[in-house]
Amino acid sequence: MELRHLRYFVAVVEEQSFTKAAEKLFIAQPPLSRQIQNLEAELGIQLFERGSRPLKTTEAGQFFYQHAIKLLSNAEEIKSMTKRIGIADRTITIGFVGSLLFGLLSPILYLFKQRHPDLKIEMMDMTTHEQILALKNGRIDVGFGRLRISDPSIKRILLREEPLMVAVHSRHPLAQHREGLYLADLLDQQLFLYPNIPQANFSSQVRGIFSEYGLEPRNVRVVRELQLALGFVAAGEGVCIVPQSARNIHLSHLIYLPLLDEAAVSPVFMTMRNLDLSEDIRYLLDCVYQVYEAEGIPHQRTTF
Structure with missing residues (x-):
């Protein structure tokens, strides 16, 4: 027995019609009827009173319906909780030079947190040199600094000239x-x-x-x-x-x-690993530009 069998059965009970249930499920009626017959054969009982109009469940069918609803509800809850746990486990670690927090980095991070409340954000105060090393060894995912340091494994975006x-x-x-x-x-x-x-x-x-x-x-x-x-x-x-x-x-x-x-x-750079251009980093960059535009800060958008 699979969850789809339960969904088919519940749809037929609630619509009181194989035809309407098939339309609701976006499948043809014959395959739906076969799935219900297979379910009855697996259970060894009759779930519907044949010939009734509108379609009615047997006593066993009503019992099965009540528990099928609970099982489907539990399945959705498990699915939802698993997704939330997966999202909560997502973390982006940001390195920054301290002076940037007194400027626009603070509203940028605030906007980023508001847009992605389930994303865990960790902040690490470090020099630009330390950021490059931390990016290469995986300690941080993105850095904000002021120095123009070139490294073949690092992508650098000039955000503005402050x-x-x-x-x-x-x-x-x-x-x-x-x-x-x-x-x-x-x-x-x-x-x-x-x-x-x-x-x-x-x-x-x-x-x-x-x-x-x-x-x-x-x-x-x-x-x-x-x-x-x-x-x-x-x-x-x-x-x-x-x-x-x-x-x-x-x-x-x-x-x-x-x-x-x-x-x-003084230039302000955003740096990240060349081969690690995740969606979270794209979202963060978009927040940078949104704050710049709101504050009237001259800048040129960069995409990657």
Whole structure:
């Protein structure tokens, strides 16, 4: 006996007609009649009163119908629960550089979670270099970083070029330049950069932008992280170059001024394994573009 036999039988009982049941099941009537006859032969009992109009079940047929309904209901429940468990087991692990959480990565992830509530999302704070290694060894599924690192096994998508800004104390002499500053204005300032790790990072990226203009800041101090650098600035110890998204970090007497040099931008990349372009990653990329469009962020859509 198979579940389809139960479905056929239940349809005939509820429609009280082989013809109507066949139409409901989208099958021809003769095969349906044969399936019911086979079911009766297997059970060794008669399920329907022959010749009755409308079609009626025997006492045994009514008993079988009640239990067939329960079995079919249980089967659907098991199917539904199995699907939910399968979905709940789906996990996407995302690596990110910390500064991106202060910007648009947070609303992107929020939108992604709202669209896919059954998908488990794990977040790992790591440098771009660490993300590349983590992608290659399977620790993460997608990464968000700022460095342009090439690897034949990694696909990199440029999401946007984020403008850079200068964080200064509200009473700093540079604070009066509300329209913005140039890199040349910072050469003699105590300049805080971050992070202080040996690999290429945001601080080396900023130094590279100075170099593009043939400039070299004279007083540089590299600290552990963004928040520490901004803490020093808020204490009146100097200035700090940060991505535009960092202006969401509010400290007393801390203001942010635009950097007016054309090259004063920090790229934001999304990276994934070349051979692992899952639907979940496509959905995540779509959420990125939806947030960018809602915020009016210039970008160019990339498909894969």
